[in-house]
Amino acid sequence: xxxxxxxxxxxxxxxxDSKEGIIDSLDFSLKHFGVDLERKVLGRYIGEPLYxxxxxxxxxxxxxxxxxxxxxxxxxxxxxxxxxNRVYDGVESLLSELKLSGKDIFLATIKPTKFxxxxxxxxxxxxxxxxxxxxxxxxxxxxKEELIGLIIEKFKLKKDExxxxxxxxxxxxxxxxxxxxxIIVSYGYIEDNEKMLIEPTFFVNxxxxxKKILLGGNNG
Numbered sequence: 628x629x630x631x632x633x634x635x636x637x638x639x640x641x642x643x644d645s646k647e648g649i650i651d652s653l654d655f656s657l658k659h660f661g662v663d664l665e666r667k668v669l670g671r672y673i674g675e676p677l678y679x680x681x682x683x684x685x686x687x688x689x690x691x692x693x694x695x696x697x698x699x700x701x702x703x704x705x706x707x708x709x710x711x712n713r714v715y716d717g718v719e720s721l722l723s724e725l726k727l728s729g730k731d732i733f734l735a736t737i738k739p740t741k742f743x744x745x746x747x748x749x750x751x752x753x754x755x756x757x758x759x760x761x762x763x764x765x766x767x768x769x770x771k772e773e774l775i776g777l778i779i780e781k782f783k784l785k786k787d788e789x790x791x792x793x794x795x796x797x798x799x800x801x802x803x804x805x806x807x808x809x810i811i812v813s814y815g816y817i818e819d820n821e822k823m824l825i826e827p828t829f830f831v832n833x834x835x836x837x838k839k840i841l842l843g844g845n846n847g
Contacts, residue, residue, distance in 0.1 A: 628843050631808070632729075632731065633730065633732075633789045635733045635775060637674075637791075638734060638743055638746070639736065639738070640673060641792055641815055645711070646673060647711040650670055651703070660696065678769065681693045697766075709749075714750050734759040734761075739762055740761035740763070760777060762774075771791075771798055772801045775807070786805070787807075790808040790809065791808070794811060794814075794816055796821040800825075808827075808829075809829075810828065810830075814832065814833060
């Protein structure tokens with residue numbers, strides 16, 4: 628099995644179960660516009676850039692309207708939604724073992740870097756990461772293609788030694804676009820129809836399988 632020297636993780640649905648807080652904040656912002664969607668429907672948007680979500684849900688390209696929706700979402704998320712969240716069982720142990728084994732660990736998330744960093748600090752996970760990169764507050768770098776590419780470029784990573792770990796098609800697409808391997812975890816937010824559209828290097832069902840791939844003979 629290939630020895631990956633660098634691992635890029637997604638956040639939501641991969642390291643933490645953040646569904647409740649995200650859906651609450653989406654619901655809060657949409658109610659301002661008189662839109663009331665089932666939580667199950669809103670959950671399908673987790674992992675998508677906010678601009679795309681509001682363009683689709685509000686059926687508009689009106690930048691002012693979309694920007695207002697994003698501002699309302701972020702205000703609610705920062706105050707209430709951010710910590711309606713939990714770390715998946717086994718994640719901290721995995722990160723600790725990866726770091727002890729000498730691997731560089733990165734985070735690429737469509738969440739703003741500010742929020743992602745606060746969440747990692749809150750759960751005492753920040754120490755495991757060499758670099759955390761998220762979307763900028765003005766919407767720049769809002770795709771996994773951009774985020775992964777920026778990390779590879781900034782740290783001059785060799786593509787055959789890097790792997791992306793995520794839970795949505797966007798994670799797979801970002802890895803494929805940048806020419807690196809990918810792992811998609813089934814315990815996150817991926818939809819069944821998405822699974823049929825992607826061919827990651829690995830599909831895994833849990834942290835133990837993830838550990839086996841990333842640590843090879845180094846895990847117990």
